[in-house]
Amino acid sequence: MIVFGTDGWRAVIADGFTFDNVRRVSAAIGVAARTLEPPKNIDRNALVVGYDRRFLSREFAEVVAGTLRASGYRVILSSAPTPSQTIAFTAAHRKILGGVIVTASHNPAKYNGIKFKAWYGGSALPETYKAIGDALGKSAAREGGSIAEEDLLDDYVDALRAQIDVAKIRRAKLAILHDPIHGAAAQLPSRVLGIDYIGSARIIRRNIEPLEQTIVDGIRGDINPAFGGVNPEPIPENLVAARNVMLTGEYDLALCNDGDADRLGVLDERADFVSPHKIISLLALYLVREKRMQGDIVKTFSTTRLIERVAKALGARLHETPIGFKYVADLMLSRNILIGGEESGGIGFGHFIPERDGVLSGLLVAECVAHAGLPLSTIVARMENEFGQLHYDRRDIHSPMDANTRLIERVQAGDLDDAFGRDFTTREEKDGVKMNFADGSWILFRKSGTEPIIRIYCESPSAARVHEMLARAMAELA
Known part of the structure; x- marks a missing residue:
């Protein structure tokens, strides 16, 4: 079965991720892309195709390109492996309908996947993936298709x-x-x-x-x-x-x-x-205080409250979204967002493209260190001296889905309000269930809707309390 998640489709190579299924998904993309409504200056008949360095990614990308050509698209096929954001950038830079990247991102080697990037330089919206899913099994052959192979990295590097x-x-x-x-x-x-x-x-x-x-x-x-x-x-x-x-x-x-x-x-x-929580906060400080840039800041529900303190000190408006960079990207499309990030290390910049970019964010960290003329540990320590130190950890636990649901329901009902200390204050349910405590600690429970996994995130001014709260949460699950 082919199921699209929040950022595309992935499956185990030679099991679900086969050449036949890649053809089916590519044909569905060809059909669904015809229903998109980009601005008038966007070339609706052109798509870019890229791939990562996984097993057979190049060969799968050639199948994607050939299928889209048969659907009447002029396809630009990357001549070398590229980052996902290069495909998003190319679509925006060349003002074409979108792009496809063959990748399973950070997942284990046995997986591969397909993501769709749109003309605005970011991931496809949920309604686009729904349209692709609905189009599975359909195809729409057209004349006029072609494939041209190009080096996509030159423009991206520039x-x-x-x-x-x-x-x-x-x-x-x-x-x-x-x-x-x-x-x-x-x-x-x-x-x-x-x-x-x-x-x-x-x-x-x-x-x-x-x-x-x-x-x-x-x-x-x-x-x-x-x-x-x-x-x-x-x-x-x-x-x-x-x-x-x-x-x-x-x-x-x-x-x-x-x-x-x-x-x-x-x-x-x-x-x-150096955790992504600290890197996001550090880059926000550097961009505003040293590079004199302005804009709002975005964090996802599972990301540190350190960034909240930083945003307040900078006088920047802070937005909190559900978990997933697509929600950050949505705000980048409609607001002046300086920086947005998530706890998994995905950081994007609204003045570039509405997409995560690990290369750009890394180079900005290097620039920050170069500007300060200090060791990175010293820069981080000075930030924590100003805004306070917070400790964070998470657990991804494989557990039966019914057990995960029962734990979430108990948290929602207040059964665990005293389980993590008697200073419980509030509960939030933006994406999963988060319990907040008077000392600034919080613990978030979030179950997968498709896999027998529950994710538990925790942050506190005390490293010991993070360990204790996570241990208690796992005991409650057991």
């Missing part, structure tokens, strides 16, 4: 250069480690900065031979459809390779991306993981 201060980063004499986890971001930071790519870590010995300019060295930049045995998601358990390099003390920071490069993970000079 656009990224316009968003950052390349000269400032280059002259800061930073040693930056880039870990794309074998994904589509490989070599891109070097390319944007105009710095020779070194595909391995090295012994720098800056105390003996100082750097003449910033360097960007890469690890895990080769194509490996198994992603070296880890999931291509830039979270601590998947960044052991980068952390081991950072522990040598040779590098100032590590920028890490997921499989399709729309998420960011960061390690500081001490090899400590």
